[in-house]
Amino acid sequence: MLPSFGDEWKRKINLGGVSSAASQSSILNQVQAERQARAQHKDRTEKAIRIQAWYRGVKGARLAKSEMRSSFESDVMGLTGLRCLVLIGKDDEVLGKWSRAVLELGPEQVFAPAVGPHRTSWLVLIRQASLLLLQSVAARSPNSSKYLQVLNILLSNEIASNLLGSAGPATCTLITDYLMKHDLYAILRRSIESIPIKSKTPPNLLNLALLPLSTYPPESTQYAEVFAEIVLNILTIPLLPNRVPLDYLPKFISQLPIAKLDTLNPLVPRILASTSNTSKINLVAHIHMFISPRYKLLPPPAFTTYLQLSTLLINGIPLSVFKPPSSKGKKAPVHKEPDSDSDYDTKVSVVSEFVAMSTPSPPLVVDDRTKKRLQNIIAPAHLASLISITQSKPSLFPHVISYLFALTATWSSSQDEILNAVLASTSGGLVRELYRDLVRRSPLGVEANSGNVFDPVNASNWPPILLLADLYSQALLTMGDDEFFGSSSSSASGSRAVRNPLSLDELVSFSEQLLNIAFTMYWRDDQSIMHEVYVSSQVRCSWETVREKVTKCLLGIHARDSRKPFVPADHWLVTSQLDMNSFVEAAVLEEQQLSKPGTHHPRILSKRQIAAMSPRLGILNNIPFAIPFEVRVSIFRHFVMNDMASRETVRSHNRFATMNMGGSWRERVQVRRGMVSQDGFDRLGEVDLKAPIEIAFIDQFGQEEAGIDGGGVFKEFFTSLCKEVFDTDRGLWLANVKHELYPNPHAYATEPHSLNWYRFIGRILGKAMYEGILVDVAFAGFFLAKWLGRQSFLDDLSSLDPDLYNGLIFLKHYTGSVEELSLNFTMAVEEFGSTKAVDLIPNGSNIAVTKENRLTYIYLVSHYRLSKQIKQQSDAFFEGLSQMIDQKWLRMFNQQEVQILIGGVNSPIDLDDLRRNTNYGGLYDDNHETVVMFWNVVNSFDQEQRRALLRFVTSCSRPPLLGFKELAPNFSIREAGSDQYRLPTSSTCVNLLKLPRYATEKALRHKLLQAINSNAGFDLS
Known part of the structure; x- marks a missing residue:
């Protein structure tokens, strides 16, 4: 047998064709690790190469810079040295050495190459050197003062011309052009702003900002560009006057080319588009401070540009900057109106709330010193100075009018003070010129219901007519009827009569113009346009505010005509444009819709809300005199009958339920013969007076008199009640010289029990008007005006306090020094045999009455006597009256007409x-x-x-x-x-x-x- 060597050496093959999971994972991990190692090695190699290259570059640059520094030091003022300086760049040591050399050797050396064979190279290098100096100044280099001195030499057209002759201006222009292209003024602005205010800006830096103006001809485009850059980047720097050394400030201001302001005309749109809100505020404050003392030196074209630019800037400032903090939680009485004689500063409508919510703007933080400078714009002394200029320069008049209107729109919380200052400075002359020169020729209001009212083409025609409406409305507050009708004559020594600035014929035309405008605006079916934030960039208010201004002036003129007619018959009526029958039907239907149960409208609707919801009710509540009086009375009775009918439906249901229970559906009240007013007060306080009232008289023996009250007994009770409650001996009412009643201003009349009586009397009188019962009582006109939410006039004071009225007229026409009269903003009030002084404005005892503010004083005194003293009493009375008579029903009438409704x-x-x-x-x-x-x-x-x-x-x-x-x-x-x-x-x-x-x-x-x-x-x- 052959020996066995094992199978470790054999390749393991999976006949299934898939390696095991463990083997595959390890192979992938190994491959990934090898790949990552190769990438890291490559990255290290590349970084090492880059570091080595960088080091070689730095080493070479250092060597080159060292060589250039050596070359520079061997030829500081030569062309080689200048080339080395530019190549070295921002090196404070090199720039400092070069600057010292320039200052030591003088400008002749620095400008010498400009006429040599290397002029072209020198021009390229010197411009780059100038930029390096400028950038080093912005970086607050220790050598900044030297750099500024050199820059002032290089940019001086005068120095260049002296040294180079005819070639000097061109040389200076090339250097200036280069710096302008590289944001010269933006760099200067940063440089100035980086210096603490207390440290003050070096004069050389401010002088540098003005030097380019001498480089270009005043009529050139470049000059205008430089001027615009100064305006945009220098004059908009916060607190610029505080940054300038005090001894240098007059020189700086004198060097500003204000006489050439008209060169900015083509660039005004760019200036406006390039400035933020904060910059606009600073620019307005600074140009006013710098230019206003020099008004008399300004040529008309420059003055025109100043007014136009200022107007546009002011119109672009957020209104929140000038509005006082709103006092939350205050709630005006229900009878007050946005244009009424109210004591409250917060006047909010549905529309204004919507605008406020839909156009939020972050609050701007304005420095107190800047605010003070802005307030100087509306100071009486400045306004008087400005207006006086127009007398000698008529071409400025339209622009001054737009400027003044912009002030009233932007400083809305100070509008009355501005208007009074304008009136006081011109004694009505401006009003007269404004109407004759501008308003009379205006296409606005020429014909009724004209579409041109809302045409943007006519935007420029609005400031004159709106300013005139504001001025005349304000003038009417302190204008006596004798002055209005031109019957005044020379009065006591030291005073002179002042006539109405507009003749009666002019007032007829002007009121017709206003009526056409107002009617068009109220009659417009689509009221959405009225809620637009601004009419245009020139008219900084909504269409709704435009309508209110027109209406206010119209009401003032109509009030005078109501007392003593001077307009033609049917002057105020628009019946030719309306079908009265359909008008009445539609008005009644619109009122039913507004009053329908289940609607979400508030109980008391303002005139603004009424106009927005119903064109016909808008006319009836705002310009009611446009509709015949008899038609309005008919509409009033329809309103009452509709209200009765709607209540009768409810009462019928209650009556059926009450009678089924064995009760009476009438409110039954027992009244003692000798105690009619007291029993009425005690027993009718919580009774619904719109429901049927059954009166039962109790005789002297305590027995109920026989008879059924079918209306006659109630009238007897009512007649006796009115006779008692309006008796002046009871202490609630006083009578003027015309035997007209008004609430007693005495302190005890403001006690809770007395106010409850006023509230009760208001309900009782409302019941009379509701039932159509005539009451033989006459109320003072100024008190009736409060019913309608309208302002009282100085002339209303003549029937209340003739001595005070004559004293105020004397003050208004006094030609001597008003300060000699030793008046202040207080009012002497007598209570319980002692006299105390009441401040008319905060700290009024320390504010003297002057020629400039006397109209304000006159208005405040009359307002105090006619309104503030009886405010609580009036409010209580109106509260009771409004429970019976809807306020929008009453607003269909004026004071005289309401008196007719009553009696x-x-x-x-x-x-x-x-x-x-x-x-x-x-x-x-x-x-x-x-x-x-x-x-x-x-x-x-x-x-x-x-x-x-x-x-x-x-x-x-x-x-x-x-x-x-x-x-x-x-x-x-x-x-x-x-x-x-x-x-x-x-x-x-x-x-x-x-x-x-x-x-x-x-x-x-x-x-x-x-x-x-x-x-x-x-x-x-």
């Missing part, structure tokens, strides 16, 4: 109308002998006697607005026997005259006059 029209009594609407009882009819004598006698009465008769029978001396058909119940005459000695009596609760059958007309006349003039009482017989 009837103060017009001659139409006897024919009264006779047509008179009912007869007993033996009487229209042809009875006594009735014929009665009408003959009454026909001979004068108007005072007729009013006395009407008061005797109905308790109100004024006829109903829409005629005696509206008197409920109708005027009635009933036979009262044949006793010739008996006087006629009346039952005012049912408007009934009880007239005996007198034998002669003479006897009837005598007895009737005796009765109506002796105020014969209520007769139950």
Whole structure:
């Protein structure tokens, strides 16, 4: 047998064709490891090669630099040395040595090669050297001061021209061009900003920023480019004036070429697009500070550019920068309006809330010193200086107007102060020029319902008309009627009369223009455009704000016309553009939709919200005078009837349930004869006055008087109640010189119990208006204005406090030094026999009244007397009134019209109308002998006697607005026997005259006059 050697040497073959898993894995791992090892070895080799190459390069560079440094030192000021300096690059030692040599040897040496055979090479090298110097300055090299001196030499057109002659300017231009292409001003900006403010920027650095201006001709494109770079990179540096050494600041400002500002015109869009919000703020503050003291030196083209640029920059600044912090948690009374005479600063609408949420902007942090400089822009002294320039340079007028409008839009919280300052500085002259030169020629509002109102082409026409609307609205606040109508004359010594800046004829045209604009905006079906954030870049407010400004001015002019008409008949009406029947129907339907149960509208809708939801109600709530008064009264009665009907549906259901339970569906109230007001106050406080009220009188013996209240007993109660609660002896009301009522401003009238009485009286008066019961009471116009959320005017003060009014008029027209009058922003108030001073503004006792701020003082004094002193009382009254009368119903009228709704029209009594609407009882009819004598006698009465008769029978001396058909119940005459000695009596609760059958007309006349003039009482017989 052959020996066995084993099978280790044999190749193991798996006949199945697949190696085992363990063998395969180990082979793969081994292959992968070998591959990775080879890659690492290769990588190490390549890195070693690169390191060796780098080291050889560094070593060679060091050697080359060392050789170049040696060459440089052997020829510092020569061409070789300059070439070596550029090749060496940013080496502070080399640059420092070269700069010292230049400064020691003088500019002649550095510019010498510029006229030699190597001029071209020198120009290439010197430009690169200049850039190295500039970059080293930005890096805050220890030798920066030397580098700046050299740069000031190299970029000085004057030095180059002196040394090189005609070749000098070209040489300087080439160097400047090179640096401009390599961000000269961006580097300078970084250099200035890197220096701490307290350390101050070296004058050489600031001078360097201005040198390129001398290189180029002022009319060249390059000059404008340099100027634009200065504006963009230097004048936008934060707190630039604080960085400039104090002794150098005047020189720096004087070197700014403000007289050449017009060269920037083509580049203004670029300047605006290239500046951030922060840069805009800094630029506005700096150009105002630098240029405003030199207004008189500016040529008109430069001044125009200054105004245009400033306006655009101001319009680009976020409004949040100038808004005071909002006081959260404050809630305005429900009767207030966004444009009302409110004491609250926060005036928020649905639209403004939407805009605020949809366009959030991060708050900008502005340094206090910059804020102070910005505030100087709206200072009265600056505004007066600016406006005075336009008097000698008429071409600037349109641009000044746009600038002023931008100020009022951006500094919205200071708008009143700006407007007052403008008015005070021009005594109305600007208003007159603004209307005659710009607004009168404007295409806006030329015809009603014109589409050009929203046309972007007319964007530039809006600032003049809106500024005029704001200015005139503000002027009206402190303008007396004598001044408005041009009837004022020279007054006391030291003052002079000031007339209305616009003539009455001009006001007729201007108000028509405003009315056309307002009507177009309110009548627009699609109100979405009104919510746009800005009208245009030139008009920094929404269309809604535009509409409010126009409406406010329109209301002010209309208020004067309401007191003393001066416009043509039907001037205010837009009936030619509307079908009144369909208008009434649609308005009633729109109001039903807004008031429908289940809607999510708030109880009190603002005028803005109304206008957004309903075009017709928008007109009725904002410019109601555009619709005839009788139509509005009809709409008001429709609103009331609809409200009654909707409540009657609910009450019918409740009535059925109550009667099934054996109860009464009426609210039954017992009232003692001698305690009408107190019992009414105690027992009607929580009663729904819109529901039927059954009054039962309790006589002096504590017994309930017989009779069923079908409406007459309630009217008797109501008449007695009103007579008591409006009695001035009760202390809640005072009467002015015209015997018109207003809330007592005394402190005790603001106590909780007194405010509850005002609230109750408001409900009672609302009940009268709701039921159509006339109340013989007259309210002061300024108090009625509060009902409508409208502002009071200085002239309203004349009927309240004539002495104070005359004093304020004297102050307004005073031509002497106002400071001599020793007035401050306080108001003397007398309480309980002692006088105290109340600040009209914070720290008012330490703020003197001056010529510039006297209009503000006049407004604040009148506002305090007309509004603030009776604010709590008025709010309580309005709270009660609004429970009965929806505020949007009242806003359809002005003060005079509301008074008519309350007490009837103060017009001659139409006897024919009264006779047509008179009912007869007993033996009487229209042809009875006594009735014929009665009408003959009454026909001979004068108007005072007729009013006395009407008061005797109905308790109100004024006829109903829409005629005696509206008197409920109708005027009635009933036979009262044949006793010739008996006087006629009346039952005012049912408007009934009880007239005996007198034998002669003479006897009837005598007895009737005796009765109506002796105020014969209520007769139950």
